[in-house]
Amino acid sequence: MSGGKTINVQTFLNETRFSAYQWITFALCFFVVLLDGFDTAAIGYIAPSLLKEWGISKPALGPVLSAALFGLAAGALAAGPLADRLGRKLVLTGSTLVFALACAGSSFAGSLEQLTALRFVTGIGLGAAMPNAITLMSEYSPDKRRSLLTNAMFSGFPLGAAFGGFLAAWMIPQWGWRSVLLLGGIAPLVLVGMMIAFLPESVRYMVARRMPAERIRAVLRRISAAVDQTSDFVMTETAAAGAKARGGLLLVLSRGYLVGSVMMWLAYFMGLVIFYAVINWMPLLMKDAGLSPQDATLISALFPLGGVGAIFFGWLMDRTNGNRVIAVGYLLTAAAIYGVGQAVGNVGLLMVLVLVGGSLLNTSQVSMPALGAGFYPTQCRATGVAWMLGIGRFGGIAGSMLVAELARRELGLGTIFTVVAVPGIIAAAALLIKQLAHPETRAEHQESVAEAHGHTEEVRLGGH
Structure with a gap:
């Protein structure tokens, strides 16, 4: 490659060997996602603590618990098309600044209404x-390492969520609940400077986007000097038949991608029904079941801790069929969540099941964006992944509201967790339907990895 005019x-x-420059990109994206998990x-x-300080009932918490989820959906749905038009870096840096300032502002909220509004902006x-x-x-x-690296980076989200639980259990008794939100605002502000x-x-x-060759060469030179004499850049790309002229949402919803898109939306939606039903309500449900507030918080923090298993799933997805790998994860999640509801009287078993259930769910959820990133071509990748995450956020809203309604009906903990387990089965079914609609054999998977996922479309960049 070093002596050619085209790369x-x-x-x-x-x-090219994975460079220090790419590891810096990995680290910055990892910390964005980690702080995303912490703040979420x-x-x-x-x-x-809100219930105690403001003297409100549990149902009154519904809006503030859901506010950030509505914001998450709105942000994701808007950001994908924006990033496909304006670039990944600008939208990523700007959005990190927004949630940093809004989360810091939330720590000064004087009422439930103010906190709800600031959580929406966050x-x-x-x-x-x-x-x-x-x-x-x-x-x-x-x-060959795309799913592994993407999953490893995205595992920052459950780690951040779990880290937030351990920090909250330590910080709240000393400095109050506001300190948790203040930390969630200051840390990403520091990160924004590093991202810029x-x-x-x-x-x-x-x-x-056919940007100047000099700009592309300047970035690639940080990875390898092999590009120094290059004046023309091309890209092997996936494109469904008849979709070359399309981009963004039109391509995501085109005939070649529609069934896969909808099934990934459904799977991610159902996974977040489980995640937010558990993460938002488990501390309260466990406290009502007789655990101390601190124990309830610590046990709940075990749930998002297990997302690091996504690294193993990423390794599997780079070698076999990602749809089936994640579907199995969702089925096992459903079994574990059902078990949590039956083990409340046994704290040791409860801790094991919460950790296992969280590991399985978070591994499956963390693997979904890598599945989407491999499914879509560059001209709609940000939109495709963002819309999957955005539509999925409504699952988070549904999960929070579902448990609120089940609690209002005064159902037992076992019944609540049985209901919450059902979306895991639905998510698995959705991915198997995607596999049927967009079948990928082992040979096709290896070919897609070797040839950048399928059909060849060269995007040429002239200029010297």
């Missing part, structure tokens, strides 16, 4: 940041 950027990424889960951990930033971090990381990954200085734009995006 295929994905071939370049595939054949924070409201559930401070909920018991959610907009959070929802816009995550899909762009995923997309950017995917577009700097070699094909070190985060690159997606090179695949720059080629797809």
